[in-house]
Amino acid sequence: MKGLRPTRAVVDLDALARNFRLLSRAAPEGAAVMPVVKADAYGHGAEEVSRRLAEEGAASFAVAVVEEGVELRRAGVSGEILVMGWIGAGQLPDLVRFGLVPNVHSFGMIADLSAFSRGRGLVLPVHLKLDTGMTRLGFRPEEVPDLAEALRRSPQLVPEGVFQNFASADDPDGGQTREQVAVLSGMLAALRERGIAPPVLHVSNSAGTLRPPEWPDGLQRPARVRPGLALYTRFPGLSGAEYEDVMTFRSVVDQVKEVPAGTRVGYGGAFVTPARTRLAIVPAGYADGVPRSLGGRGEVLVRARRCRIVGRIAMDLTAVDVTGLDPPPEHGEEVVFFGVQDGQRLGVEEAAAAAGTVSWEILCGVGPRVPRVVVEGGAPRKVVSRFFPDGDVTFHAFS
Numbered sequence: 001m002k003g004l005r006p007t008r009a010v011v012d013l014d015a016l017a018r019n020f021r022l023l024s025r026a027a028p029e030g031a032a033v034m035p036v037v038k039a040d041a042y043g044h045g046a047e048e049v050s051r052r053l054a055e056e057g058a059a060s061f062a063v064a065v066v067e068e069g070v071e072l073r074r075a076g077v078s079g080e081i082l083v084m085g086w087i088g089a090g091q092l093p094d095l096v097r098f099g100l101v102p103n104v105h106s107f108g109m110i111a112d113l114s115a116f117s118r119g120r121g122l123v124l125p126v127h128l129k130l131d132t133g134m135t136r137l138g139f140r141p142e143e144v145p146d147l148a149e150a151l152r153r154s155p156q157l158v159p160e161g162v163f164q165n166f167a168s169a170d171d172p173d174g175g176q177t178r179e180q181v182a183v184l185s186g187m188l189a190a191l192r193e194r195g196i197a198p199p200v201l202h203v204s205n206s207a208g209t210l211r212p213p214e215w216p217d218g219l220q221r222p223a224r225v226r227p228g229l230a231l232y233t234r235f236p237g238l239s240g241a242e243y244e245d246v247m248t249f250r251s252v253v254d255q256v257k258e259v260p261a262g263t264r265v266g267y268g269g270a271f272v273t274p275a276r277t278r279l280a281i282v283p284a285g286y287a288d289g290v291p292r293s294l295g296g297r298g299e300v301l302v303r304a305r306r307c308r309i310v311g312r313i314a315m316d317l318t319a320v321d322v323t324g325l326d327p328p329p330e331h332g333e334e335v336v337f338f339g340v341q342d343g344q345r346l347g348v349e350e351a352a353a354a355a356g357t358v359s360w361e362i363l364c365g366v367g368p369r370v371p372r373v374v375v376e377g378g379a380p381r382k383v384v385s386r387f388f389p390d391g392d393v394t395f396h397a398f399s
Contacts (some may be wrong), residue, residue, distance in 0.1 A: 001261070004385060004393050006332070007251040007284040009366050011044050013052045017020035019231050020056050022242060026209055027225045033209075035230035037072070038064035038084070041364040043289075044232060044247055045372045045384055047075035052376075053231075054079055056392060062226055066091040069100040081215045082127055082161070085137065092116045096124070097378060101160075105129035106138040110150045110157065117156035127161035128191075128198060132183040134167045141187050146192035161200035162188070163226075169207035170238060177213045185219050199223070210238040229360055236349045236359065245348065248339025249366060252283040253302070253329045256322070265319050266311030271296060278323045280307070282335050284359035285316040289366035290337060291355040298354040301327055301336040304344035336361070 005336055024033050036042075037056050041049035050072050051059055060080035063069050074173040081100045090092045095102055096116075104110055117124045128147070131138030139147050140385040151157060151318045164184055168176040182353040186202065190292045192199065202224035204212065209225040229235055232246045260276050267278065280302065290313050298309045311319045322329055334341065352359045371385040371393070383393045 003384070004371055004387070005283060006290055008371045008373050008383075009043070009378075010248045010250060010375055012244070012246055012248075012375045013048065014376055014378075016044075016049060016052060016058050016231060016246045019246065020053055020058070022172055022229050023209060023225070023230055025058075028212060028215075032060070032224050033058060034060045034082070034224040034226050035231055036205075037061045038062065038068055038228075039364045040068075042228060042232050042331050042360065043366045045374065046071060047077075048372075048382070048384070050077045051075060059121060060224065066095055066100060069249060070094055070098050073098040073100075084129070084163075087112075088185050090376050091117070096122065100124055101127060103127050103137075103163075104157070104213070105131075105139065107146070107150055110154055112397065114154035114156055114250045118383060124157055126157050127158040127163055127200070128159050128196075130162060130164045130184065130187050132164045132180040132187065134165050134180075135362040136165070138164065139187075141183055141190075144187055145192040145194070148191060148196055151196060152194075154222070156347065159198040160197055162191075162198040162203045163306065166203065166205060166208045166213070169211060169213065170235070171310065172211065177208070180299075181213050181219075188220060202226055206235050207238060209372065210235055219247075228266065229363075232363060233348050233359060244328055245339050245345070247348070248341075249289070249370075250336045250339070251337070251371055253280045253281050253322075253331060253335060254283045254317075254335045255281045256328050257281070267314060268296070268312060271311040271319075278325075278328055279310070280320045280322045280329055280335070282318045282336065283371075284318055284321055284323065284335075284370075285313045285314045287367055288370050289362070290318055290363070291351075291357065293355045294351065298337075298351060299346065301341040301344060301346050302333065304342040306346065314319060 027342050035053050037046045037050050040046045055104050060086055062082045064085040066083055069083055084103050087102050129138040131140050166177050169172045198222045200242045201220050204225045206227040207229045247282045261273055261275045263273045284290050292313045293308050295312045300305045308321045310321050338346050338351045347360045348362050350364045368386050371383050376383040
């Protein structure tokens with residue numbers, strides 16, 4: 001058995017399952033949840049997450065790139081996997097080999113997919129990606145006539161789905177979501193007039209699932225919703241305490257030292273102790289996913305109490321002011337950067353706000369050298385480590 005540094009991300013698959021069930025109930029009538037598991041399931045570990053969600057009833061998944069879809073197939077995930085982003089011509093053999101569904105968001109993609117499938121005698125199901133106002137990937141409204149003609153000339157491509165992405169579904173007063181629904185309605189009508197009517201429509205991210213937009217009478221009803229963040233934690237301003245933190249980012253105290261007033265701490269001496277101060281040095285830094293911008297602004301939990309991060313966060317180390325803890329913390333005592341400790345919560349959204357960013361970036365930023373400790377039934381089941389891929393590691397390192 002091999003020991004690991006105790007900085008780790010604990011991933012509770014039972015909490016994930018409960019969040020999935022909540023989202024399934026929140027989805028519009030008749031709409032299934034299509035979990036978004038791109039970016040390694042937002043840092044949680046796509047293989048373990050997807051397998052558990054499949055057990056919970058998820059029949060389709062969304063990823064960003066072909067490589068992520070291949071990873072899921074190799075992990076035994078058998079449901080539909082939609083690739084929502086970049087697909088290069090050189091990736092099409094793997095797309096087909098592993099049974100992935102491509103999105104189509106440009107005329108160049110239609111040309112590549114059509115030529116590839118025609119040359120091999122294949123028929124490919126595709127999902128059309130529409131740009132209703134996000135102004136990223138996708139066909140714009142004025143391109144619908146040319147889109148329909150390109151598809152007519154490409155009978156090898158079968159539009160089984162159509163989707164878009166809301167830009168501001170978490171803003172109830174901005175009006176952009178209503179505008180996007182109106183644009184979507186017009187684009188779907190224009191496609192139908194030209195004989196293109198994909199049966200599967202999916203439009204809503206986490207925010208659109210938790211705060212469904214007004215839906216006009218006569219507009220095709222969504223068959224799926226595509227939540228990402230809300231699967232893994234609370235969505236700021238939209239979901240309450242019923243949604244659980246799937247990940248808790250933990251480390252321990254390495255060394256405790258007491259220093260006099262006027263002591264400079266860390267690179268650049270950016271923090272100077274105003275009085276006699278007790279510091280805990282924690283073996284986790286920005287290489288592990290602790291944003292450098294948390295220096296002097298963020299907090300951690302020690303003994304379920306909030307303690308301030310001081311000085312500049314280094315690549316591998318973080319200094320924490322534990323002057324208020326009595327007795328002093330000991331070597332090996334647990335530190336939580338976000339998540340729950342002894343019933344007290346420090347939310348990832350709080351860490352993100354202190355760092356001047358968003359929850360998505362914090363979760364996705366938990367580094368690859370941080371092992372994921374997979375928990376089910378309240379107990380650790382597996383450790384996923386890039387250093388020891390055989391899983392032959394000891395949990396005693398996490399005491």
